Amino acid sequence: MTDTTPVVGGLSAAPDLTPAQRTWRAFRRNPLGTGSAAVLLALILVALCAPLIAPFPEGYGTDTSLPPSSAHWFGTDDLGQDVFAQVVWGTRVSVLVGVSASALAIVIGLLVGVAAAYFRRIDGPLGVLVDLSLSLPVLPLMILVAALAGPSVQTLVVVIALFSWPEVARVVRAQALSIVPLPYISAAKVVGGSALWIIRKHMLPGVMPIVAVSVVMTTSRAVLSEAGLSFLGLGDPNSWSWGAIMHKAQLSGSLATAWWTTLFPSLAILLLVVAATLLSVAYNDARNHRAH
Structure with a gap:
C-alpha cells in the first residue's frame, strides 16, 4: 500500500490530531512558552513549600542591614x-492573592460576557x-475601597x-x-x-x-495590583507579600541605604509578570494552527 500521509518539512503530519493536541504540540516547540510555564510552576512550588525553604521571618536579629x-x-x-x-514567604501571599482574585474576576467576567452574547x-x-x-480610574478607586474596608488579604482579593472582571467580560463576550450564530447552537435551540x-x-x-489566556494575564495584573496596594500600606500588616x-x-x-531590601521582591514581581506575558503570547501563537 502507498503511504498517503502528507509530509511537511520532512516530517509526517498527523491529520487526525484534535485542535487541543495541535495546540499542545505547537506550544511544546516554543522554548519561551515552556520556559515561562516552568518559571510560573517554580513560583507556585515556592509558595506551596515556603515552610520547607525558609523559616517565617519574624522578631529581631543581630545582623542588621547586611548586603547579600x-x-x-x-x-x-x-x-x-x-x-x-x-x-519566599511573600511569594505565598502574592501568588495566593493573584490566583484568588483572578479566579473571582474570571467567574464574574465569564458569566457577564456569555450572558451578554447569548441574551441580546x-x-x-x-x-x-x-x-x-x-x-473608571482604577487605582484611586482601589485605594479608596481598600482603605475603607480595612487591610487584609481577603479585602485585597475582593x-x-x-x-479586574470588566476586561475579562469584554474578551469573553467577543469570543x-x-x-452564537454557529449551526450547532441553532440546532440545539430547535431541539x-x-x-x-x-x-x-x-x-x-x-x-x-x-479564558485560559485571561487567567494568566489577570493573575499577573492582580499580583501587580496587590504589590501596589501593599506598598501603599493597604495590605495585611500581619503577613508578608512582595509589596509588603x-x-x-x-x-x-x-x-536609599539598603538596595537589596527592595531589589529582590521587585525582581520577583518582574519575573512573574514577564513569565505570564510570554506564556500567554506563546499560547496564543500555538492556538493559531494556520501558522503551523
Missing part, C-alpha cells in the same frame, strides 16, 4: 530579618456597565477582582458572539435545549481557550 552574602543570600533588613525568607436584550445594559467600569443547557454544553467550552516587603523597607528608610 553566603549566609544571607538576599541580605538582611534593618531588623536583622533575612530578605530571602521574606521573599441585556447585551446593551451589560455593555454599558463594562464600558463604564473600564473608564477589591482586585471587582476591578462568545462568534459562537428544545434550554438556554442554561446550551450555555453549559456549547458556549462555555467554546470560550474556554480565551517594599512597604516596610520604605518605612524604615532602607530604600
Whole structure:
C-alpha cells in the first residue's frame, strides 16, 4: 500500500490530531512558552513549600542591614530579618492573592460576557456597565475601597477582582458572539435545549481557550495590583507579600541605604509578570494552527 500521509518539512503530519493536541504540540516547540510555564510552576512550588525553604521571618536579629552574602543570600533588613525568607514567604501571599482574585474576576467576567452574547436584550445594559467600569480610574478607586474596608488579604482579593472582571467580560463576550450564530447552537435551540443547557454544553467550552489566556494575564495584573496596594500600606500588616516587603523597607528608610531590601521582591514581581506575558503570547501563537 502507498503511504498517503502528507509530509511537511520532512516530517509526517498527523491529520487526525484534535485542535487541543495541535495546540499542545505547537506550544511544546516554543522554548519561551515552556520556559515561562516552568518559571510560573517554580513560583507556585515556592509558595506551596515556603515552610520547607525558609523559616517565617519574624522578631529581631543581630545582623542588621547586611548586603547579600553566603549566609544571607538576599541580605538582611534593618531588623536583622533575612530578605530571602521574606521573599519566599511573600511569594505565598502574592501568588495566593493573584490566583484568588483572578479566579473571582474570571467567574464574574465569564458569566457577564456569555450572558451578554447569548441574551441580546441585556447585551446593551451589560455593555454599558463594562464600558463604564473600564473608564473608571482604577487605582484611586482601589485605594479608596481598600482603605475603607480595612487591610487584609481577603479585602485585597475582593477589591482586585471587582476591578479586574470588566476586561475579562469584554474578551469573553467577543469570543462568545462568534459562537452564537454557529449551526450547532441553532440546532440545539430547535431541539428544545434550554438556554442554561446550551450555555453549559456549547458556549462555555467554546470560550474556554480565551479564558485560559485571561487567567494568566489577570493573575499577573492582580499580583501587580496587590504589590501596589501593599506598598501603599493597604495590605495585611500581619503577613508578608512582595509589596509588603517594599512597604516596610520604605518605612524604615532602607530604600536609599539598603538596595537589596527592595531589589529582590521587585525582581520577583518582574519575573512573574514577564513569565505570564510570554506564556500567554506563546499560547496564543500555538492556538493559531494556520501558522503551523
